[in-house]
Amino acid sequence: MDSPRLCICFLFILNFVVSLTTPQPEPRSNRCSDTGNYTTNSTYARNLNALLSSIPASSDLISDGFFNSSIGQNPNQVYAIGLCRGDLAVASCRSCLNDSVQAIIQACPNQKEAGRWHDLCMLRFSNRNILGSMDNSSVYVAWNIGNATNGGDELGNERFNSLRGYLLFNLRDQAAAGSLRKYAADVANYTNILRFYATEQCTPDISELDCKSCLNSAMKDVTTDCNGRLGCSSIKPSCVLRYETYQFFQTAADASAPTPLVAPTPPMPQSPPPIPTNTPGMHDVSHSCLNYSTTVIRIKCYGMVVITNA
Numbered sequence: 001m002d003s004p005r006l007c008i009c010f011l012f013i014l015n016f017v018v019s020l021t022t023p024q025p026e027p028r029s030n031r032c033s034d035t036g037n038y039t040t041n042s043t044y045a046r047n048l049n050a051l052l053s054s055i056p057a058s059s060d061l062i063s064d065g066f067f068n069s070s071i072g073q074n075p076n077q078v079y080a081i082g083l084c085r086g087d088l089a090v091a092s093c094r095s096c097l098n099d100s101v102q103a104i105i106q107a108c109p110n111q112k113e114a115g116r117w118h119d120l121c122m123l124r125f126s127n128r129n130i131l132g133s134m135d136n137s138s139v140y141v142a143w144n145i146g147n148a149t150n151g152g153d154e155l156g157n158e159r160f161n162s163l164r165g166y167l168l169f170n171l172r173d174q175a176a177a178g179s180l181r182k183y184a185a186d187v188a189n190y191t192n193i194l195r196f197y198a199t200e201q202c203t204p205d206i207s208e209l210d211c212k213s214c215l216n217s218a219m220k221d222v223t224t225d226c227n228g229r230l231g232c233s234s235i236k237p238s239c240v241l242r243y244e245t246y247q248f249f250q251t252a253a254d255a256s257a258p259t260p261l262v263a264p265t266p267p268m269p270q271s272p273p274p275i276p277t278n279t280p281g282m283h284d285v286s287h288s289c290l291n292y293s294t295t296v297i298r299i300k301c302y303g304m305v306v307i308t309n310a
């Protein structure tokens with residue numbers, strides 16, 4: 001029995017909006033950087049094609065869900081980075097990156113530099129050396145339209161933001177300290193029935209310090225844009241952060257019948273790669289405020305739960 005929490009709940013009857021996991025369009029965003037064009041059949045086009053088509057089958061994806069490589073000679077050298085979400089099995093990782101390779105070429109034809117961000121993987125290429133360099137510019141920030149508290153309940157809102165901050169700070173440090181995989185995921189209880197689920201991840205080619213710095217920028221987006229929001233994502237070239245009040249990532253414990261996901265080569269990353277399932281996508285494309293399917297649940301701590309449609 002957690003009496004302080006119960007006491008707060010009695011004094012301030014909090015209203016929550018809980019988003020339910022209805023499948024939504026897969027989140028994705030393309031960024032075609034107009035920094036230069038290549039021509040069809042040029043050396044750059046051949047290098048780019050060779051590099052991108054090597055990504056899905058690359059053995060680099062086995063150990064850490066990460067690809068970073070370069071091909072060709074200046075001025076036709078191409079650099080590429082591919083990264084899968086830390087809980088993704090290698091087969092799903094390959095398939096996500098394969099889809100991204102096809103999609104990015106269609107979305108950004110003849111662009112020397114472009115990127116694609118999807119909930120499960122990201123892909124970037126450029127004619128400048130992007131490997132190992134931290135980029136904390138914003139691709140997008142998206143949030144759940146539901147608020148943690150309705151009716152200006154400041155105490156509930158503050159408590160929500162402060163628990164969220166605590167969780168996100170811890171995850172930042174865990175993710176940044178990772179070596180092969182800079183990924184961390186965790187859950188925190190807000191009330192008996194409302195929980196925070198959060199993930200943070202950096203591309204593993206950047207340093208611990210740069211990873212922290214990138215995730216600091218992402219946390220700043222959360223503070224600025226997602227005050228009291230029930231879910232929020234900040235997506236950047238070098239790092240991604242997301243939290244929700246429902247489980248959107250897989251943990252090892254979710255795997256009912258664990259099977260080896262990873263070739264038995266390097267040491268396991270900090271948390272064992274779990275079995276993936278279809279995670280509900282939640283964002284539309286290229287809007288900063290994205291719609292979720294939500295149901296309002298008004299919670300009174302003595303157990304009365306009224307459900308109404310939002």
Ligand SMILES: *[C@@H]1O[C@H](CO)[C@@H](O)[C@H](O)[C@H]1NC(C)=O
Pocket residue numbers: 034035036037
């Ligand atoms: C690249 O091509 C697009 C259209 O094909 C054009 O709008 C753009 O200005 C070009 N960019 C450069 C840097 O030449």
Ligand SMILES: *[C@@H]1O[C@H](CO)[C@@H](O)[C@H](O)[C@H]1NC(C)=O
Pocket residue numbers: 040041
């Ligand atoms: C590219 O090469 C193919 C085959 O060599 C040729 O058919 C096509 O016309 C060329 N395209 C351009 C834009 O030069």
Ligand SMILES: *[C@@H]1O[C@H](CO)[C@@H](O)[C@H](O)[C@H]1NC(C)=O
Pocket residue numbers: 056057094095098099102
């Ligand atoms: C990648 O996608 C193409 C079609 O888009 C398909 O033919 C190919 O088999 C896929 N490769 C992998 C490794 O999934």
Ligand SMILES: *[C@@H]1O[C@H](CO)[C@@H](O)[C@H](O)[C@H]1NC(C)=O
Pocket residue numbers: 145146147150228
């Ligand atoms: C959530 O809060 C924001 C700002 O505090 C407000 O603009 C918005 O209308 C609220 N949304 C809902 C669904 O209550």
Ligand SMILES: *[C@@H]1O[C@H](CO)[C@@H](O)[C@H](O)[C@H]1NC(C)=O
Pocket residue numbers: 189192
């Ligand atoms: C969070 O809540 C769940 C379910 O009520 C419980 O099993 C778990 O132990 C709680 N975790 C913490 C850290 O309190």
Ligand SMILES: *[C@@H]1O[C@H](CO)[C@@H](O)[C@H](O)[C@H]1NC(C)=O
Pocket residue numbers: 068069070131132204205
């Ligand atoms: C790719 O990243 C790894 C770290 O994950 C690093 O050791 C390696 O040097 C990088 N490769 C290139 C080409 O930068």
Ligand SMILES: *[C@@H]1O[C@H](CO)[C@@H](O)[C@H](O)[C@H]1NC(C)=O
Pocket residue numbers: 136137138213217218
């Ligand atoms: C990126 O990080 C630098 C250094 O930490 C910081 O000065 C800058 O404001 C950050 N940019 C964004 C968009 O957060």
Ligand SMILES: *[C@@H]1O[C@H](CO)[C@@H](O)[C@H](O)[C@H]1NC(C)=O
Pocket residue numbers: 284287289290291
């Ligand atoms: C969100 O939903 C509202 C009303 O249902 C609609 O008007 C708006 O266009 C939607 N926004 C997005 C980004 O889909």
